Amino acid sequence: MEFDCTKEGKNIYFACREKAAKYNDLLNSRERAAELLGISTSTLANHELGVTKNVPPDTVVMMSDLYKTPELRSYYCKHECPIGRNLPLATQISGLQGITVKILNSLDEDGVRTMKKQLLSIAEDGEITADEQDEFDGIVKKLEVLATAMFFNYDNDKKVYVIPMLPEKIALTVNGKLTSMDIDRFGEVLHRGKRDAIQIEFESIFPPKFGSNYCSCLKKEFKSPAVWHKWMLSLSNCKNPFHFVLVGSPFKINMYADIVSYAPYEKGGDVGAIYYKIKIKEHRKPSISTYNKKKKKTTTSGKRPSNKDTLKYKVTANSGLHLRKAPNGEIIALIPNGKSVKSDGKKNGN
Known part of the structure; x- marks a missing residue:
């Protein structure tokens, strides 16, 4: 069976664009299609009317991609390419046959031998006739079951x-x-x-x-x-x-x-x-978020410690503050009333 694009004796390039236009409205216009292909409208017209004897292969590749017709490349290689047309290349659509081969590769069990014979018989001519439709539908249902597990x-x-x-x-x-x-x-x-x-x-x-x-x-x-x-x-x-x-x-x-x-x-x-x-x-694995609680620092007296390195005092006695070498000892200094004094909490102070 030849390509769908070659039916009714139409030029293959025109037929493929016409077929693609059913899914892409932009391709209904030759001018718009030529713009998308990067060629002039007159050049595309020559290709579609058969005026051009040898269509450039890069243009065929662009047409094949734009029209989404990979078979166009095979047709060109078989019928128009100076090298390929002398080689035994297959140019027929092998959709059903190809699908059949792929399916049978996965069905290598004794229980499906009958299905293989039926499928090969139906796919032999590449078409599903009216009397084969019911049989083919039955096989498809069986394959759907095999695909589910x-x-x-x-x-x-x-x-x-x-x-x-x-x-x-x-x-x-x-x-x-x-x-x-x-x-x-x-x-x-x-x-x-x-x-x-x-x-x-x-x-x-x-x-x-x-x-x-x-x-x-x-x-x-x-x-x-x-x-x-x-x-x-x-x-x-x-x-x-x-x-x-x-x-x-x-x-x-x-x-x-x-x-x-x-x-x-x-x-x-x-x-x-x-x-x-x-x-x-x-099954769900439980996930628990944890955090560490900070402990409060305490002193032996129970009072909150100061963050400062030194302590600051203010003299409030009217007579001032007398500094002595020892309790009841010699007075070495007198700090007047109202003056502040700093100390590290130990012996040293100023």
Whole structure:
């Protein structure tokens, strides 16, 4: 199948601009498109009308980028490039075929061999016909299931456990922290704190056998109900939280959690299967802020010490202050009334 741009016998450069104009209104005008490409309007017209025999490769690259048509480069190399047109290059759109190859590389299990055959049959001609649409939709649904997985891992993901059957319903609860306070002459004030831990509840089954139609894990990841039951009990008693991951879901959960409750049971007629209800809660490591309280300095007398190096006194006695060598000793100086004197609190003073 050739490029969409080459249908109806149109010039490929004009067809690609016309196609791109459906998503970019600026490209409806040849003048505006030429301005964006950095060439004259007449030059672009010559390219689109087939007047130019060999369009410069740098112009083709700019067109390919502006029109968002990478296939334009392949077409140029195959049909117009003097070197490339002599080489066996593929120029057809291989969207469906390419997607098919990528999918099949990841589906190497015995249980999906039928799906591989169906997908290859549909993609063989690169088109999905009306009678193949229902079959293709069924395969897409199966692939969506394979893309969704739930993990109960432990020990830094060294121990990986993939839930064999996804639950039909998952209940996720997230409660916010909103505190209401009444302030006089102001009214009610709302304070929003951190949310509560996320809580998840669901019910599912540990099937006795692997089945590609109902299992959400690969065959090599499948574990028996007894192994799963033992694993759930061990996670319930573990000192550290386990790693809970849900991929392929709108929730996209990735958190450490603890098992709040795990209730397994059996049903008559379904031999070997273990049904269970489980509730898990987000694990949060508490963080406590601490501070050191400063101790007050005290003296033996209980009085608050001075921050100054010296003490200042003022003589208030009418007779002044007599300084002696010793109690009742010889007077060596007289400080008159009203004069200040400084002392370090020891023997020295002035």
